[in-house]
Amino acid sequence: MHYPRRGFLQLAGAAALSALPRAARAETYPTRPVQMIVDLPAGLAPDVAARLIAPALSQRLGQSVVVENRPGAGGNIGAEYVVRAAPDGYTLLAAISGNAANVALYPNLSFDFARDIAPVAFIGYTPFVLAVTPSLPAKTAAELIAYARANPGKINMASAGIGTAPHLAGELFKMLADVNLVHVPYRTNYMPDLLAGQVQMSFVALAPAIGYLRAGKLRGLAVTSAKRLPAVPDIPPLGDVVPGYEGSGWLGIGAPRNTPTPIIDKLNTEINAVIAEPAMQERMVGLGIEPEAMTPAQYGKVILEATEKWAKVIKFAKISIE
Numbered sequence: 001m002h003y004p005r006r007g008f009l010q011l012a013g014a015a016a017l018s019a020l021p022r023a024a025r026a027e028t029y030p031t032r033p034v035q036m037i038v039d040l041p042a043g044l045a046p047d048v049a050a051r052l053i054a055p056a057l058s059q060r061l062g063q064s065v066v067v068e069n070r071p072g073a074g075g076n077i078g079a080e081y082v083v084r085a086a087p088d089g090y091t092l093l094a095a096i097s098g099n100a101a102n103v104a105l106y107p108n109l110s111f112d113f114a115r116d117i118a119p120v121a122f123i124g125y126t127p128f129v130l131a132v133t134p135s136l137p138a139k140t141a142a143e144l145i146a147y148a149r150a151n152p153g154k155i156n157m158a159s160a161g162i163g164t165a166p167h168l169a170g171e172l173f174k175m176l177a178d179v180n181l182v183h184v185p186y187r188t189n190y191m192p193d194l195l196a197g198q199v200q201m202s203f204v205a206l207a208p209a210i211g212y213l214r215a216g217k218l219r220g221l222a223v224t225s226a227k228r229l230p231a232v233p234d235i236p237p238l239g240d241v242v243p244g245y246e247g248s249g250w251l252g253i254g255a256p257r258n259t260p261t262p263i264i265d266k267l268n269t270e271i272n273a274v275i276a277e278p279a280m281q282e283r284m285v286g287l288g289i290e291p292e293a294m295t296p297a298q299y300g301k302v303i304l305e306a307t308e309k310w311a312k313v314i315k316f317a318k319i320s321i322e
Helices: 005-019 021-028 045-061 073-083 097-105 141-150 165-177 191-196 206-214 261-276 278-286 296-317
Strands: 034-038 065-069 091-096 117-126 128-132 156-159 182-185 201-205 219-223 249-256
Touching: 034 045, 034 073, 045 065, 045 091, 045 117, 045 249, 045 261, 045 278, 073 091, 073 097, 073 117, 073 249, 091 097, 091 117, 097 165, 097 249, 097 296, 117 261, 117 296, 128 141, 128 165, 128 206, 141 219, 156 165, 165 182, 165 201, 165 296, 191 201, 191 206, 201 206, 206 219, 249 261, 249 296, 261 278, 261 296
Parallel strands: 034 065, 034 091, 156 182, 156 201
Antiparallel strands: 091 249, 117 249, 128 201, 128 219
């Protein structure tokens, strides 16, 4: 078919423009502030980490990164907000391992975290410490397992709630170590009861517990990470006693599905640069986060593995959210 010269040029121009948006958006992105959603209440480690990262990321992007808390329903309210946002890189999620577990915990969710959130950048692992009250006659994880088997159902394991990452870490321990522990979920801070011995053990976040561990008010028997932690080097990994055990949470950054790859790659590069700064690494470790840079594909693998892993634990423990 023969086109007049003017018509041909118009068609060629239109075709060129249609090919430009993704690349052009990535080159100019961002041109306005970026919103980072935290699906937990303010003050918790993921929120503090997001607020540490945001100013440094703002400097690198040349636009403000604004942190906003949208807690509720175990993190599902904030996650769904990001799922429904435009896939343009201006709405991000400070994602946690609990988001992956929620797929099994909440079977009626209107979205699938692994499918609907694009992995952008990994921030780091958030290990827990298996801590017991000093009155419990167990000095090691092996002794705890032996004591629990000899006294089934007599050890109370506290957590901050059903389906939380520390709760799931404890259920994984029960499953792999074959011990009968009584889970006691709290709506408020359980630490006073743990310190007083009213509950005997918990998988605790490192940052708020480290002072009690160093003062001898709690006894740390193991960490949930695959290796020892610099902050508590004398506490061995639980996997040394329970083969195959690894029960750490994690923190990363996600975006709505179909966010252009060039934008995701740009964010990944800048976020990795932020967490590589020595001062930032020091702050992260102080929060109980073990920083680790990953590509989006590597982080995506972490999400898929966590989704499968915690679904098995949730099924084994018959955990349900009322």
